[in-house]
């Protein structure tokens with residue numbers, strides 16, 4: 001049984017003005033998040049990502065559909081029962097949402113108070129959490145004395161205080177610089193592997209997905225347009241929006257601007273080879289060209305490492321006898337996908 005099971009979920013917000021039309025923020029979404037995984041949801045601003053996660057912890061009620069969290073149907077559930085479900089769900093935010101008038105200790109104590117954990121148990125639990133997030137010496141600091149990365153660590157400690165099964169992360173690294181982003185992502189990975197907590201994270205950055213997610217769903221206009229294991233989605237994106245996201249990390253064919261310059265420099269036939277199968281070595285492919293006296297230059301592209309598997313697109317300029325070029329490409333097609341680059 002998935003930890004989170006979403007079926008045909010829809011969320012409609014009423015029109016903001018008289019005569020206006022309602023906004024369908026989430027439109028018929030189906031998703032399964034298995035226990036123990038890191039599930040990424042990626043999409044541009046307005047795609048409906050935040051609304052979807054807010055439905056999962058019932059900060060907003062769904063208009064229709066079904067959402068099961070750890071087996072409990074939460075759509076239509078009463079407030080009292082929802083509070084019990086929410087106790088198993090932690091959440092972290094882009095702007096950290098810490099209480100500035102409370103110390104780090106006080107911020108982490110807050111969910112413990114709400115959950116009715118006796119005060120005598122707070123000190124030990126908070127100390128454990130602060131050690132885990134690497135802020136053992138900051139218990140008495142106030143949020144405005146901390147860096148962004150430290151504030152998010154406090155956010156994570158606070159979200160973990162009541163030992164949730166599920167952690168929802170809403171653009172948790174979007175306000176951080178690239179180096180701090182990597183540190184916070186590493187901490188989230190630790191939350192997942194060492195504490196066994198399932199994580200759903202939403203982001204507009206493929207880098208975040210690539211770094212820690214196991215599975216990913218792409219959202220556009222309230223719908224999930226594509227989902228699957230991260231490697232599959234990166235190496236074989238189907239939908240144009242997914243291709244656009246993937247191209248922010250992995251070069252595909254050269255864009256029009258680059259192509260113009262490349263054509264001025266190279267007069268051969270341009271083809272893009274997609275390397276996806278780990279059993280196929282680049283040297284095998286190049287050997288097919290060399291054996292037929294086809295000269296080649298790598299003009300665009302690169303190879304990426306996604307969770308230990310490599311793939312990428314290399315655009316080559318080929319020169320030689322056209323019949324030999326054709327024959328070589330025939331042999332190359334047996335090894336990798338070959339696409340012509342439009343003249």
Ligand SMILES: Nc1ncnc2c1ncn2[C@@H]1O[C@H](COP(=O)(O)OP(=O)(O)OP(=O)(O)O)[C@@H](O)[C@H]1O
Pocket residue numbers: 013014023024025043044045046047048049050051052
């Ligand atoms: N409380 C609300 N009332 C009315 N419309 C809303 C409300 N919350 C979100 N929306 C609308 O729902 C759509 C989806 O918004 P949502 O915030 O879920 O997208 P998102 O993908 O998370 O984007 P962002 O990263 O910019 O938050 C948008 O058109 C937004 O204007």
